[in-house]
Amino acid sequence: MPELPEVETLRRALQSRLHGHRIVKVDLHRRDIVRGPATRSALLKGRRIDGFVRHGKQLAMLAAGGPPSCVCFHLGMSGTMILHLPSTAGTPPLPHTHAIWYLDDERAVHFRDPRRFGGIWTFPDIQDLQRSRWDALGPDALAINSATLHGRLRKTKRALKSALLDQQCIAGLGNIYIDELLFRCRLHPLIPAENLQRQHCTEMVHTMRKLLRSAVRAGGSTLRDHRDVSGRKGQFQEGHLVYGRAGEDCAACGLALRTIQVAARTTVFCNRCQSLRRGTRALAGHRWMLPTY
DNA sequence: CACCACCCCTGGACGC
DNA sequence: TGCGTCCAGGGGTGGT
Numbered sequence: 150m151p152e153l154p155e156v157e158t159l160r161r162a163l164q165s166r167l168h169g170h171r172i173v174k175v176d177l178h179r180r181d182i183v184r185g186p187a188t189r190s191a192l193l194k195g196r197r198i199d200g201f202v203r204h205g206k207q208l209a210m211l212a213a214g215g216p217p218s219c220v221c222f223h224l225g226m227s228g229t230m231i232l233h234l235p236s237t238a239g240t241p242p243l244p245h246t247h248a249i250w251y252l253d254d255e256r257a258v259h260f261r262d263p264r265r266f267g268g269i270w271t272f273p274d275i276q277d278l279q280r281s282r283w284d285a286l287g288p289d290a291l292a293i294n295s296a297t298l299h300g301r302l303r304k305t306k307r308a309l310k311s312a313l314l315d316q317q318c319i320a321g322l323g324n325i326y327i328d329e330l331l332f333r334c335r336l337h338p339l340i341p342a343e344n345l346q347r348q349h350c351t352e353m354v355h356t357m358r359k360l361l362r363s364a365v366r367a368g369g370s371t372l373r374d375h376r377d378v379s380g381r382k383g384q385f386q387e388g389h390l391v392y393g394r395a396g397e398d399c400a401a402c403g404l405a406l407r408t409i410q411v412a413a414r415t416t417v418f419c420n421r422c423q424s425l426r427r428g429t430r431a432l433a434g435h436r437w438m439l440p441t442y
Numbered sequence: 443c444a445c446c447a448c449c450c451c452t453g454g455a456c457g458c
Numbered sequence: 459t460g461c462g463t464c465c466a467g468g469g470g471t472g473g474t
Binding site for chain 2: 225226227245262263264265266305306307311373374412413
C-alpha cells in the first residue's frame with residue numbers, strides 16, 4: 150500500500166526518466182477513475198513533462214507551458230505506475246490498467262489500480278491543485294517540524310495513531326509506517342494525542358525522518374502490490390519490526406507482538422515496550438538495541 | 443465541531 | 459481442484 154516512501158520512490162524515478170519528454174498519446178480505459186475534466190488535453194496529451202511533485206501520498210505530473218498543466222495521482226491501496234520500455238511497449242496492458250501515457254521515444258507509463266481506491270485528478274495548474282486539494286492536507290511527513298506536529302496533536306483527544314493516520318493532521322503516513330514509527334518511539338498507539346509532550350514530538354519527528362528516508366533508500370515496502378517503475382519490489386519490508394509480525398517476538402524485549410484495532414486499522418505493537426503511560430518516564434531512559442534502519 | 447462506523451473494490455489466503 | 463468466505467485498508471461520506 151503506497152505511503153510516502155513508495156510514492157517518493159516513484160516520484161524520483163519518474164522525474165529522472167521522464168523529465169523533458171513529450172506525451173504523444175493518452176489512452177483512458179476507465180473514465181470514472183478521473184475526477185475533473187477527462188479530456189486528452191487535460192491528461193496532458195501533446196505536452197512536454199516539466200516535472201513531478203509530491204505532497205504526502207499524492208503525486209502530480211506537471212507540463213511545461215500554460216494550462217491545463219497538472220495531473221494528480223493517488224495510488225490508493227493497490228495503485229502502480231509502470232514505465233514500459235520500447236521492448237515491452239507493444240505487450241497488452243495488464244488487467245485493471247486504467248490509463249496509459251505514451252512518450253515520444255516509444256516508452257509508455259501504465260497506471261494500474263485493481264482495487265480502485267486510487268484515482269486521477271486533472272487541474273488547470275499546480276496552484277489549482279494546491280488550492281483545491283493539497284491545502285487541506287497537513288504538512289508533509291518529511292517536512293514537518295516538531296513544533297508544528299506538537300501543535301496539531303495537542304488539539305485532539307483522539308488516539309495518537311488515529312491522528313497520525315489523518316492526512317489533514319500530517320500527510321504521508323499510513324498503517325505500516327505509523328506502526329513502525331510508534332514502536333521505534335516506544336509510544337502506545339492509543340495514547341491520547343493531546344497528552345504528547347513537546348519532547349515526544351521532537352523524538353517522533355527525528356525518528357520519522359530516519360525511518361522514511363531509510364524506506365525511500367530501500368525503494369519502499371512491498372507487501373503485495375507495490376512495485377517501482379521497472380516492476381521491481383521494494384526492500385524495506387525486510388526492515389519492518391512490527392508491521393506484519395503479529396505473534397512474533399518483539400525485537401527489543403522478546404514479548405509476543407500484539408494486535409489491536411485502531412481507527413479500523415490492524416495495529417501491531419509491543420505491549421511492554423510501548424507504554425500507555427509514556428511521558429511519566431524520562432525520555433532519555435533505556436534505549437533498546439534495535440536493528441539499524 | 444469532533445469523531446467514528448461504514449463503504450467502496452479486488453485478489454489472495456484459507457477452509458472444506 | 460475448486461469453490462465460497464473472509465480479510466486487507468485510504469479516504470470520502472454521512473451519522474451520532
